[in-house]
Amino acid sequence: MIHSVSIGPDDVYTDTVASSIVDASDADDDPLSFVHAWTVNDAPSGDEGSILDGDDHFSKHDVLQVTVVPNDGESVGDGVDASAVVVQNAPPSAPEIAITPEDPIGGMDTLQCTIESPGEDPDGDPVLYTLSWEREGESYPDVEHEDTGMMWSGPLTDEWTDDTVPASDTVPEEDWQCMVTSWDDEEMGESAVVEVTLAAPPPGCGDGILQADEEYDPAPGPFMNVSVDPETCRWDFSEVEQLYCYGFCSWAGPPGCDEADADTLCKLITDNPDSEALSYTVTAPLSAPGFPGIYCGFGDLIYTDRGVPDVGWMDESMAAHHGGGGEVVAFPDCTDP
Numbered sequence: 001m002i003h004s005v006s007i008g009p010d011d012v013y014t015d016t017v018a019s020s021i022v023d024a025s026d027a028d029d030d031p032l033s034f035v036h037a038w039t040v041n042d043a044p045s046g047d048e049g050s051i052l053d054g055d056d057h058f059s060k061h062d063v064l065q066v067t068v069v070p071n072d073g074e075s076v077g078d079g080v081d082a083s084a085v086v087v088q089n090a091p092p093s094a095p096e097i098a099i100t101p102e103d104p105i106g107g108m109d110t111l112q113c114t115i116e117s118p119g120e121d122p123d124g125d126p127v128l129y130t131l132s133w134e135r136e137g138e139s140y141p142d143v144e145h146e147d148t149g150m151m152w153s154g155p156l157t158d159e160w161t162d163d164t165v166p167a168s169d170t171v172p173e174e175d176w177q178c179m180v181t182s183w184d185d186e187e188m189g190e191s192a193v194v195e196v197t198l199a200a201p202p203p204g205c206g207d208g209i210l211q212a213d214e215e216y217d218p219a220p221g222p223f224m225n226v227s228v229d230p231e232t233c234r235w236d237f238s239e240v241e242q243l244y245c246y247g248f249c250s251w252a253g254p255p256g257c258d259e260a261d262a263d264t265l266c267k268l269i270t271d272n273p274d275s276e277a278l279s280y281t282v283t284a285p286l287s288a289p290g291f292p293g294i295y296c297g298f299g300d301l302i303y304t305d306r307g308v309p310d311v312g313w314m315d316e317s318m319a320a321h322h323g324g325g326g327e328v329v330a331f332p333d334c335t336d337p
Helices: 259-270
Strands: 002-008 017-024 033-040 051-053 063-071 096-100 111-117 128-135 175-183 188-197 242-244 277-283 300-302 311-313 328-334
Touching: 002 063, 017 033, 017 063, 096 175, 096 188, 111 128, 111 175, 242 259, 259 277, 259 328
Parallel strands: none
Antiparallel strands: 002 017, 017 051, 033 063, 096 111, 128 175, 175 188, 242 328, 277 328, 300 311
C-alpha cells in the first residue's frame, strides 16, 4: 500500500534529475517494487523508472506528474498520483569579467569593464547583463557628488551600458570595482566582481603632472607663439628676441634697461642660469611676442626653472600692449657655458 508519493527535489530545473519519493508498506512485509508512469504536460514520457532526467525530458515551465503503482510479487496495488510540479526558470551564471588595461594608471588610462567569458543559462535563454562601478567603495554616479574640484564626465558606454570610465574621472591610488550581473528574460542571475587599484604615473614628460626638471606639462603648452618641448616639458624660448625693462619695469639691476636685464634675457633664451649677454640692443618694444613688464602688471606669469624669478610671457605684440613707448633689451649675443 502506498501512503504518499511526491516529486523531488523541492525545486526542479531543466538540469535536474527529478525523482519519485514513495512512502509505502506491505501488510505481509513482502518486498515491494514500483512502476512509474511519468507525464510531461499530460503527455507520457515513456519512462517507468523512479527518475526523470531534465536534460532528456523537460524544459522550464513544463508540468511534471507521476503515478506510482506498487507490486508485492503476487498482486498489483492501486496507483497513487504525486502532486504536479512545475519546472522552474534557472537564472544564468555569472560571466568572467576583467578591467582593462591590466595595470591602469590614475588620471591617464580609461577603464573598461569587459566580459571575457559569457554567463551560461541552463534553460538556453539569451543572457543579458547589467553593469555598475564603485569608486572608493561608493557608487560611481553620473554626477560627482563630492567637492573634489574634478571635471566629472560620469560613466560612458562602449560595448555594454556604462562599461567605461574616462581617465579624467580617476586619480592615482584609487580603488575601483566593477560588478556585472547576468539576467535572463525572467530574473536576475549571479554576479561577478573585479577590483583594481590605480597606479601612479611613472615620471615622464606628457603625463600632465609637473615633475622635477619640468616647467610645463603637457606639451605644447597654452600659448600660440611659444611652445613647450615635448621631450623635456621645458619652455622653448630660443626664438624670443626681447625683454621689456623700461624704468621700474626692469627685471634686474637698477631701473631701466641695462646689462643685468640682458643677462636675464639670455638665461631665459638659452635655458642656462649661467648665461650672460656679450652684447645687446636697447630699443623700443618690437611688434612681436616677448617677455613683458611683469612687475608693471603686463603679461601672464609662468613657471620656469632657469634662475629667474617671476617670469612673465606676452603672447602678442609687445609694442601694441606697452602703449608704443618704453624700451626693451633685444637681439642679445649670449654665452652658453
